Amino acid sequence: MKASTAGWVFAAPALTVIGVFFGLPVLAAFALSLTDFDIYALANPDNLRFVGFDNYLNLLQNPLFWRALGNTLYFVAVGVPLSVTVSLGAALLLHSKLGTFKPFFRTAYFAPVVTTVVAVAVIWRYLFHTRYGLVNWALSGLGIDPIDWLGDPTWAMPTIILFAVWKNFGYNMIIFLAGLQAIPEDLYEAARIDGASPWRQFRHVTLPMLGPVLLMVGILTLAGYFQLFAEPYVITQGGPLQSTVSVLYLMYEEGFKWWNLGNASAVAFLLFALMTAATSGLLWYARRKGVE
Amino acid sequence: MEPRLARAIVNGLLLGLAGLSLAPLLWMLSVSLMQPGEAASFPPPLLPSAPTLHNYHELFARVGMGRYLFNSFMIAALTTLIALLLNTMAGYAFAKLRFAGRERVFRGLLAALVIPAQVTMMPLFLMLKQLGLINTYAGAIVPGMAGIFGIFLVRQYARSIPDELLEAARIDGAGEFRIFFQIVLPALKPILVTLAIFSFLGAWNDFMWPLIVLSDSGLQTLPVALASLSREHVQDNELMMAGSVVTVLPVLLLFLVLQRYYLQGLLMGSVKG
Numbered sequence: 001m002k003a004s005t006a007g008w009v010f011a012a013p014a015l016t017v018i019g020v021f022f023g024l025p026v027l028a029a030f031a032l033s034l035t036d037f038d039i040y041a042l043a044n045p046d047n048l049r050f051v052g053f054d055n056y057l058n059l060l061q062n063p064l065f066w067r068a069l070g071n072t073l074y075f076v077a078v079g080v081p082l083s084v085t086v087s088l089g090a091a092l093l094l095h096s097k098l099g100t101f102k103p104f105f106r107t108a109y110f111a112p113v114v115t116t117v118v119a120v121a122v123i124w125r126y127l128f129h130t131r132y133g134l135v136n137w138a139l140s141g142l143g144i145d146p147i148d149w150l151g152d153p154t155w156a157m158p159t160i161i162l163f164a165v166w167k168n169f170g171y172n173m174i175i176f177l178a179g180l181q182a183i184p185e186d187l188y189e190a191a192r193i194d195g196a197s198p199w200r201q202f203r204h205v206t207l208p209m210l211g212p213v214l215l216m217v218g219i220l221t222l223a224g225y226f227q228l229f230a231e232p233y234v235i236t237q238g239g240p241l242q243s244t245v246s247v248l249y250l251m252y253e254e255g256f257k258w259w260n261l262g263n264a265s266a267v268a269f270l271l272f273a274l275m276t277a278a279t280s281g282l283l284w285y286a287r288r289k290g291v292e
Numbered sequence: 293m294e295p296r297l298a299r300a301i302v303n304g305l306l307l308g309l310a311g312l313s314l315a316p317l318l319w320m321l322s323v324s325l326m327q328p329g330e331a332a333s334f335p336p337p338l339l340p341s342a343p344t345l346h347n348y349h350e351l352f353a354r355v356g357m358g359r360y361l362f363n364s365f366m367i368a369a370l371t372t373l374i375a376l377l378l379n380t381m382a383g384y385a386f387a388k389l390r391f392a393g394r395e396r397v398f399r400g401l402l403a404a405l406v407i408p409a410q411v412t413m414m415p416l417f418l419m420l421k422q423l424g425l426i427n428t429y430a431g432a433i434v435p436g437m438a439g440i441f442g443i444f445l446v447r448q449y450a451r452s453i454p455d456e457l458l459e460a461a462r463i464d465g466a467g468e469f470r471i472f473f474q475i476v477l478p479a480l481k482p483i484l485v486t487l488a489i490f491s492f493l494g495a496w497n498d499f500m501w502p503l504i505v506l507s508d509s510g511l512q513t514l515p516v517a518l519a520s521l522s523r524e525h526v527q528d529n530e531l532m533m534a535g536s537v538v539t540v541l542p543v544l545l546l547f548l549v550l551q552r553y554y555l556q557g558l559l560m561g562s563v564k565g
Contacts, residue, residue: 006468007391014382014438025412098302108310114547118515119536
């Protein structure tokens with residue numbers, strides 16, 4: 001076997017799987033989003049009709065879609081900066097020369113990342129239980145009246161954001177930690193000789209040197225947070241008053257509860273477009289700021 | 293700032309953050325050992341008054357948790373084995389074997405990384421329905437059998453295998469498959485462990501796809517079963533916490549034992565990318 005043939009032979013199985021079970025469905029999803037594929041078409045493909053961009057136009061007139069979009073953007077807009085900040089804070093603490101038992105702390109912070117979302121969401125629902133939850137008990141110690149975390153539309157999404165930050169900060173923390181370790185010590189030395197305070201060292205040495213890592217973490221987190229689904233599915237079932245219905249939650253219900261697969265595909269594509277726009281926006285902003 | 297004060301603040305914050313990270317998991321463990329109904333009181337008890345394995349017994353004897361555990365293990369293990377083989381072969385090919393269109397195909401793969409998997413779920417469901425794979429292990433495994441991230445990870449690592457080693461084997465008359473299994477695979481061992489953990493954790497923790505493709509209750513994985521259980525048994529906190537322990541513990545242990553490989557892989561996949 002020639003090396004060039006061997007290359008294709010070795011790459012082909014994986015490429016076939018990706019092509020058949022990912023590439024093809026992406027194209028098919030777009031085609032599907034232009035049809036009225038529903039439970040009748042599922043029973044008999046003859047009932048399938050081409051509807052052009054009607055699914056998209058209908059979505060844009062559907063209040064629940066706007067609600068889901070608003071909820072998702074709220075989750076992203078508050079969750080991503082919070083998550084990145086906590087990750088960076090944890091990484092700075094672990095990087096500090098003053099800390100002890102670092103391997104233990106690193107593992108402890110990372111533990112939530114490897115846990116199963118559904119299982120820890122179940123725990124979270126219990127922690128934030130209005131009557132028996134540990135959180136309200138702790139707050140009552142501070143003299144704060146019990147909050148109906150998951151039953152009050154104003155509190156449900158913030159609770160889910162806290163959950164997501166708790167679950168995910170360890171992941172970005174590891175990446176930041178590697179970035180921090182790559183910053184040459186002489187830069188801090190020079191800054192100290194110039195009399196820079198720790199805060200100014202952070203502002204003028206750490207942050208700029210961390211720029212590319214920060215950008216990458218930002219993009220990864222942004223893309224991940226747009227895909228909010230399991231948390232509201234388990235913790236709040238989209239409620240109360242649809243305050244935690246996310247775009248993917250809507251897609252799941254449209255597709256696999258009501259079997260409007262054409263409509264659900266349109267939802268998926270709009271989410272994809274939104275994610276692309278948001279990440280490109282972030283990249284554009286970073287480039288203008290001179291981060292490479 | 294006085295050095296001792298600074299040290300106390302840093303260590304205090306480290307400790308506080310560890311408390312926040314671990315408290316929910318520790319409480320889960322504690323409540324899972326309580327008597328039924330014990331946790332539904334105010335103030336919530338921190339430790340079980342008389343620890344019992346009753347909830348675990350209940351889960352396996354009455355709810356059929358053993359079945360879900362088995363399903364999760366089978367699906368995660370099979371996905372991992374297949375993905376390991378296919379991704380390693382492809383990663384090696386993209387790193388070391390010259391073939392027409394290699395760079396173009398690889399760039400195409402990387403570009404496809406931005407497409408969220410959820411876009412594919414509707415057509416994939418219809419496709420698997422045509423193939424009769426809905427409500428089968430195969431249906432749950434199929435999309436995870438190969439992955440761009442895995443190929444990328446192996447490629448990065450395989451580039452460090454010296455070309456001379458492969459050339460020497462070729463001159464000695466070894467076939468490409470023999471080279472792959474006898475020289476390349478042993479050289480890739482560390483990254484294989486890394487990739488295996490990623491695949492296993494990914495498959496074990498996946499929720500949305502198994503939820504869609506496995507509606508028969510006898511085939512459900514732990515996360516899917518736990519989600520539907522938690523809707524039925526909203527009040528049985530102790531039982532639900534035991535279910536969470538069973539779901540979380542295997543992956544947590546896997547991570548604790550092999551964390552060196554996991555963290556190394558995470559960095560290879562991101563920072564060096």
